[in-house]
Every structure is written in C-alpha cells, then in structure tokens.
Amino acid sequence: MTTVANDIENLTKKEYKYGFVTDIESDTFPPGLNEDVVRAISKKKEEPEWMTEWRLKAFRHWQTMEEPHHWPQLKYTPTDYQSISYFSQPKKKDGPKSLEEVDPKLLETYEKLGIPLHERARLAGVAVDAVFDSVSVVTTFKETLQKAGVIFCPISEALREYPDLVKKYLGSVVPQTDNFFAALNSAVFSDGSFVYIPKGVRCPMELSTYFRINEASTGQFERTLIVAEEGSYVSYLEGCTAPMRDENQLHAAVVELVAMDDAKIKYSTVQNWYPGDEEGRGGIYNFVTKRGKCAGRNSHISWTQVETGSAVTWKYPSCILQGDNSVGEFYSVALTNNYQQADTGTKMIHLGKNTKSTIISKGISAGRGQNAYRGLVKIMKGAENSRNYTQCDSLLIGDRCGAHTFPYIDVRNTSSLVEHEASTSKIAEDQLFYVQQRGLDMENAVSLIVNGFCKDVFRELPMEFAVEATKLLAVSLEGSVG
Amino acid sequence: METLELQDTYQQDSQQLRSPCATTGGAWLNELRGRALQRFAELGIPTVKQEAWRFTNLRALSREPHRLADTGNLEIDPAILDRWAVDEANNHRIVLVDGRFRQDLSNLDGLPDTVRFTHLAAEWARDPKFVESHLGRYAPFDGDALTALNTAFLQDGVVIRIGRDLRLTEPLHILYLSSGQQAKRVSHPRTLIVAESFSESVVVETYLAAGEAAYWTNAVTELVVEPGARVTHYLAEFENEHAHHIHTLAAVLDRDSYLESQNILMGAALARNNVRVAMNGAGAEAHINGLFLGHGNQHLDNDIVVDHRQPHCSSHQNFRGILDDKSHGVFGGRIVVREDAQKTDSSQSNRNLLLSDDARVDTKPQLEIYADDVKCAHGATTGQxxxxxxxxxxxxxxxxxxxxxxxxxxxxxxxxxxxxxxxxxxxxxxxxxxxxxxxxxxxx
Structure with missing residues (x-):
C-alpha cells in the first residue's frame, strides 16, 4: 500500500488550479467599519434614504452581537472586522454597454476560469450576471428575460429601478437582526443579484451568476434576493472560484428566496473557493446565510449545493414551509481535504399543513478535513400531516480526517412523521479492488466510487453544473485513498 | 443577587458538612470537596444557552437555593421499598434516605467475601486507600457543574466492589429514597462501583420518594469495569412527579470489558439522565438502552456520550420514548470516535412515539468521528x-x-x-x- 500512500501524497498536493491575481486598479475604501463607512457604501450605490437607514439599523444591531464560537464544529482565527475594506470596485466608472467595452483583463480572467462569457453563455443558454469583486459588470440576455417580464439585475440597480419591490421583500426572510453575519452583510453588502419572476411565468432560461473575489483583503458581502410570484418557476445557478491568497478572506453572503402560491425555486450552488494550502494556511471563510420562504400554498423550494472549496464553510440553506402543502428540499455534497473544515446542513421549519421536506447530505472527508452535518427539522403544532425524510452519509478517506453529524429534530404534533438516518464509513477496499481489477487506476477508481456516493445529489443539479461538479470532485480528491 | 444567594447557601451547607464533627474521610476529601465547590461557583447551574442544556431548563433550580435534605431517622414503611424489590429470594439491598445510609432498612448479608457492598462512610473507615484511589476519578467535574456540586457534598453513598473472577448472579440493589416531606431540599447520592477483572455483576439503582414535596436529587454514579469484567447496570427512576432528578453515570471501560446500561425514566417533573461511557481499552463493548415514558407535564431528558478512545470497541444505543399529554421528551446522543479508535463499530437509535398533539420531542443523535476505518450509524424517528x-x-x-x-x-x-x-x-x-x-x- 506504500505506492497508494505516495499517490495520495502527490495528488493531494496538487496546486489550486484557479490561483492567480488579476491586476486591475481598484476603487477601494480604506479598511475599517463604522457608521460613516456604511453611509458611504450606501451613497456610492446611490441608494434611497430608507435603504441607508435599513443598513444603519443592521449595523447598530451588529455592534451589540457576538460572533458565535462555542457551538460550531469549527476552528479558525477570528476575523478582525476593522482590518477589512468594505468596498472595492474595478475602475471603469461608466458601466460597459457591450462585451467589447469590458476591460480585456477582466475577460482574460474569465477565460482562465473557463467561463468564456460570450460563447458559453449563448451556447448553454445561460444568462450570466458576472460579478467581479463587488460591482456587476456585465449582464447578458437581459432582453430575452425582459420579454418574459423577468427581472434579473444587480441588486444595486434594482434598488434604483424597482425600489418598491426590493423594499417589500428585502429582509423579509433573513431579517437584519437574524444572526451575526447576516447583520454584518445587511449593513455593508456591496452587490448581488435580484430576480423577480412575475405571476405564471416560467423563466425561459437558467439564471446564473459567476462571481469571484479578486481584491486582496476585501471581504465580499453578496446579497441575493429571488422572488417567484404565483405559479412561476425559476432555476438559479451560483458558482464561484477565487485566486490564491495568503490571508484569510471573509465571505458573508445572504441569500433570500420567496416563493408564492404554486411557485417553484430551484437554487443550485457549486462552490470552489480557494481552500488554503496543504498546511492549512490561507483560504476563504465562507459564512453564508441562505434561507427560503415557501410563503404560498403548494410552493416549492429546492437547494442543491456542491461545496468543495473554502478553508471554512459554515452555512445552512434553510426552508420555512409556511404555505400548506409546500415542499422543501436540500441536496448537498460537501468535500473537505487537507485542513478544510465544513459545518453545513439545513433547517426545515414546518409551519403549514401537509408540508414535506427531504434532506440528502453527503459529506466526504479526506486528508485532515473536518466535515460536519448540522441540521434542524422542526415540526410545529399546526403543521399537521407533515413529513420529513433525512439521510446523511459520510465517507472518510484517510485516518486523520473527521466526519460529524449533529441533527436536531423537534416534533410537536402527532400526525407528522420524521425520519433521520445516517451512516459513516470509509471507502470500501473491496469496491476499490473490484474497480481497479477492471483496469482503472487508483485515482479514477476513487473518483468513480465517490461520484457514485454523491449520485443522489448530482442528479438534482442542472446539466452544466453536474458536469462541472463531477470534475471538481475529481480534482479536489484525486487518489486520496486511506 | 439570586446567584449570590444560591452560592451562599451551598457554601454554608458545604462548610457545615466539612466541620470537624461531621467529617468523614480524610484531608484529601476535604480538598476535593473544596475544589468542586469552587468549580461549581464558577460554572453555576447550567442554562439553556449551553448547547448540552438547550432543551432542558433548570430555572427552578437556579431560582431558589435548595437546602441539604436532612430528615434524620424518619419512619419508613418497608412496604414502599419491597414493592420495588428486584430479587425476592436474596434481596441484597442497601437503602439510603435523603442520601444517608439506613442500616435498619438495608440487607447487606449473605454475600461472598470478595464482594464489598456497603455505604461510603463505612468504607472510608475501613479502606481509605481504596476509596481514595477510585472516588472522583471517573466523573470529572471541570465541565460539569452538577457533578461538581455533587462532589462538593460528598458525604455518604454506596460502594460496590466485585472481586476478581467472581461471578455474582444475584443483583445488588441500591434504593435511594427521598423523604419528599419538605420542598426545596436536595440530596446528592453518590455511588462507586468497581468491577475487578473478569468479574460479573448486576447492579440496580432505584430512585423513589415517600412524599409528594418538590425536592431535587442530584446523583452521580462512578463505574469502572476492569479488563474482562462484565457489568449490567440498571437505572430505574420512579421519583414523584414534582421532583427534579439529575443522574450522571460515568463509566470507564477497560480492555475487553462489557457494560450493559439500562435506563428507565418514568417519574419526576424534570429528569435528566446523563450517561458518559469512555471506551478506554481495546475490545470493550457497551450496550446502552433506555425507555422514557412521559405524561402530564413531565420533562424527560436522556443525554448519552460514548467516547471511543481505543480501537476495536463497539457501542450500541437504543432509546425509545413515549410521550403523552403535555410531556416533553429529549434525547441527546453523541458518539465520539477518536483518531486512534480504528475498527470502531457504533450505532445509535432513538425512536419516539407521540400520543398527544401537545407532547413534544427533541432529538439530536450526533456522530463525531475522527478515524476512518469505522462503522457508525445512527437513526431517529418521531411519529405516531x-x-x-x-x-x-x-x-x-x-x-x-x-x-x-x-x-x-x-x-x-x-x-x-x-x-x-x-x-x-x-x-x-x-x-x-x-x-x-x-x-x-x-x-x-
């Protein structure tokens, strides 16, 4: 088995494929955070006054809060919130109107990332609202979407163009005071996406945002808000990569989804930020609050995530099942290698009658990675005949990694049924042997087995993402057999 | 103010305990009690803000201090005790009322010489070295305020020592009876069980009450299972339904030992049963089962931690709850598998039945695994x-x-x-x- 050990060593030492820094002059605030900074961000964004107040309320509340340290299964150096710059924007004051106007260097970055915006977007039928650091630079397929009546734009633009819509829904699912990082995000979020699907509209294409962190020491605070009116449908894709850095970077995004009667929102994420080097130095802190509200009857929210990057991942995409007969789903693959840590899972809060939720979570730990599933299923008294099924499996690769499961189940009526199952095991030697015996090398054998392990989740991903996710997993894992 | 008053009461009561005329045990014991009291003062009664106590609120205990129960030689009708007898033929039983040994109610005769089955105060007098080498070693109180408080009030209790190679089939029965005559009283029962190598034994702890007052029982049982030994431990909790009952079983399992722990929670207004099992030797095996039956406004909480520190161990938990009326059941189970505990085989199951729309169950079966060659599974269901x-x-x-x-x-x-x-x-x-x-x- 020594050769195997060598293989592992070689493979896990693979360099981060997407590590580079683009040198574009930035319009960046000096580090630090106080009420003036919050005001300045708001001003820079030309926001209405109520929005400035909204941010300040969040900031004032944030100051009274403490960063939670005791309960998550995570160890990390605390962030100094005064040493972060809260705003950074590529220098091209008047937004480009077509691809030709876009800074060529920026386009080059996308090339390296494998996102040929102009080609791929059209070929794949994907509208890409590319966020480069904090300001959305390019938005494609606007017209097609406009015809359907769909609004898909940077949230800063939405604040100017559709203030009433934003005002109505912003913070309605994740209030400013919700938690430490949501409060911080509410105070200083720089940009993000806003999606509005009108009544009865099936969004003609899959919406996608690729964003990446580029400016050193810039925390990125994305804010996404998706509203699906009665009978509408939208599938939203989010994927990201980030350049190599030595310092830890904080990413504290907030995503809010609202689904009305009979509406369906499908939200897919592939996350591949810089995980730090093999000694565990550097890497992104990914502390995200994602929550969807099934506000209407028969509404449906589905979260799918593939988390392979970041030094520390800490997020629980959740569903509030308020409308009767509403459905919440959570499908997740989280992979941790080297010194990566993940504490992720979901919360399903059943309020309406006949609500259903499904949770499928697959955790893979390799190297010295620590992977925790933490989930809450809460069935309130009024949620009659509700149903939950949870399955969370962990796969361990190597004898120095960890896999943890912390489900919380809270049931308060007699007509509901909740089931939770979990298992933890290592890659079976006989499976490896079987596959290798048929001529696959170690690396491909592991990749095949891990992909099989994750199949239930990958099946939920849109086609393009499924391909990318499979590749990502292979790259992040290659050959790390224990 | 409240906390200060609370601390003062315990301080005073503890001081009284340590006064020269009341002292049992040596200087090391006083030192241990002092340290424990100090630690309790630092930690205070747990609150729902602590993760381990999220669903169980001890407000009633922190709001008002509980004085040490002391009822002297209260007349007890033996019929109360006989009702719960676990072995009518032999009836080896030791009875403690409000934490104090009662010779008149106990039956300690007829056991082999290599079995020690007595109360703590007697054992201190007889073999202080033995007590010193075990007592307080298996139930750490650094992170556990209630164990600290129990240790601070160490005075009497039960000592069981099963000699090497002895196979004792008759059960040893410990009855902790609370007089239940006065409200706001507390007793701190302490049990030490040492099962020496290759011995086999059955120990039953029964908790019950003679009266209806709202008292508090804060019990700690230390159990060490030496190599190759087998122990079956029963906790039968039948307290009155106004009482608070906290029980901690801290068990340490050595090489190739075997523990069967059966836990029954039926009584008490609020019961919290902590089971802490440390798999300290390779090849150890533990079965931890439990049944909790709640009705009325009862709150029944089981909190199980199995710590796999050595390879080739297996542990299996199986807990079932039936909750009626407005009762609230809690199950917290944690399996920790350390880096070196390869070949661990561990499982955990919690199934709950809700019989009323006002009943509630919170369950959190948890796995914390740091080794790869392990088999761990857990499952939980709540339904009707x-x-x-x-x-x-x-x-x-x-x-x-x-x-x-x-x-x-x-x-x-x-x-x-x-x-x-x-x-x-x-x-x-x-x-x-x-x-x-x-x-x-x-x-x-």
Missing amino acids: LAEDALFYLESRGVEPRDARDILVYAFAHEIIEQMKLLPLRKQLEAVLLDRFSKIRQLGE
Missing part, C-alpha cells in the same frame, strides 16, 4: 402509531383503545424485553398498564 397496524387489529375485532394500548405496549416492550431482570420487567409492565388504565378511565 401506524394506521395500518391499528386497522389490522381493529379489523380483527379489537376495540380501538385496546388496539392502541397493544401497539404502545409493543413499542415499549422492545426495550423492556432486553432487560434480563424479571422482577424489574414486571414492575415496568405494571407501571405501563397502570398508565393505560388511567388513560382509559379518563376516556370513559
């Missing part, structure tokens, strides 16, 4: 009686209420039938049936 099963019985002419009783009984019986101690099983079945008949009377 299966409609098709009810229908099946009804279609065969069984009355709906009887059908319900049969199914609930069967659900509980899967835990009960694993208990090998027949008299105890009979007691449990009686309590179960008693509850059914109460439900029936209400219905009619």
